[in-house]
Amino acid sequence: MNKITLAKKIAFYIILVILWQTISMSDIWPNNIFPSPYEVGEDLAYMASDGSLFFGIGTTILRLIVGLAIAIAGGIVLGVLMARIETINQTIGSLVLGLQSIPSIAWVPLAILWFGLTDTGIIFVTAIGAMFAVTINTYTGIKNIDPHYVEAARNMGAKGTQLITSVLLPAAFPYMISGFKQGWAFAWRGVIGAELLFSFLGLGFLLNVGRQLNDVSQVIAIMLVIMLIGMAVDGFIFKKIENKVMSRWGLR
């Protein structure tokens, strides 16, 4: 990022906070409905000092990681099967497209009935919301491999599982990384949504507590945290991997 872009960004956020402060001071709405940025900051500092914030972040991230890991593993296996076996693509493949259109949050009632109000239920919602994005991108990636890669590999004696792990998956990786990125986005939405409804521990839980206590500044504070974590994961982890993969694969 060049200096001018950075300066523009910083200026934008400063103006935004000043505007927010001005509106909250203008008494259009009472403070318990529209808190000032200072109050939100105070709430954040308080939750940080008693550790509840970090405990909440840790709980949510842990659920996310487990859910996303399951989604990636399952998504890759399903995507490979769809790409390699036409019958699976024609049958399960059509179902995957359908399941992909179900928002993560719509799995919550089923998760509660099946798993009760447990971590397993939340992880289920997180994983199932993310898995099909990984599946579809893995499938598309394998279908779009330059056929010369596969021919060269077969000619040099690669077959079966060897062909899949040493050629198909690495060759499809640029697509798969978009699948992981989408999967992460769905998982992030899914885990927070599930926590809101399941209501124990985690950032979603803290949001819900804020609502129950009529504490608008806590709600906004947690929303900010959710946004910042999301931006950090997108901007650092995925962008870095993507850049590296794109240049190495000669796609940039």
Add this chain to the structure above:
Amino acid sequence: MTKLETKGIVKFFKHDSHNLMALGGVDLEVEDGDFVCLVGPSGCGKSTFLRIIAGLEKPDEGEVIFDGKPVTTTGPERIMVFQEGALFPWLKVQDNVEFGLKMAGIPKEKRSQISKRYLDMMQLTKFADSFTFQLSTGMKQRVAIARALVMDPDVLLMDEPFAALDAQTRDLLLVEMQLIWEKTKKTILFVTHNVAEAAVLGTKVAVFSNRPSKIKKQIPVNFKRPRLAEDENLTGLQQEILAELRPEVKKSQ
């Protein structure tokens, strides 16, 4: 001794609703250690012919006979070098070169021993740890050739490997290719649309006719090596090849 033989290879191309006969019964006999250059009008199916020999495509009729036995699938004794190299971008140069050895389950130490020899031969030692995106087109083709040689195939099948190279790089590789052939004694089938390239490299130049293609003429080349593209005594030969080729190109248009 006949290393490789094709008998009546026929191949149809699917073309909208009708089938187009691309190869109309190609017969070719290749002696052990031959360097056969295949030239022909574009679209005559010479690349397809090479792919059929590699076992990457099936002929509609006819058979490929290797060491007296018919072959229908790919095999490590017939290794293809693709036009664009088809190197794996996720692997370093050395790992690309060792790919076939790894697939064969050869242990790491032995692999690097073997690959070292061919990396040296192709002057790639300095680039062993590079990724392919860091290489020039000429370097990539060197890697592709090293990757094929490592398999120690009896027959090397090269599909216009120098078509994308600039003139200087190509001249260099034309000389090196002759040295590699002399050093390794491989049987080579080399598809090209470049008559000068065929004259420089081949012990024999096979000219394909227009579709449905057959081998129209085989011209032996007996000049001493290393030959250069600008060698004057090759001019006559090039004229001879062109004289066979020109009417076929005309028919194809």
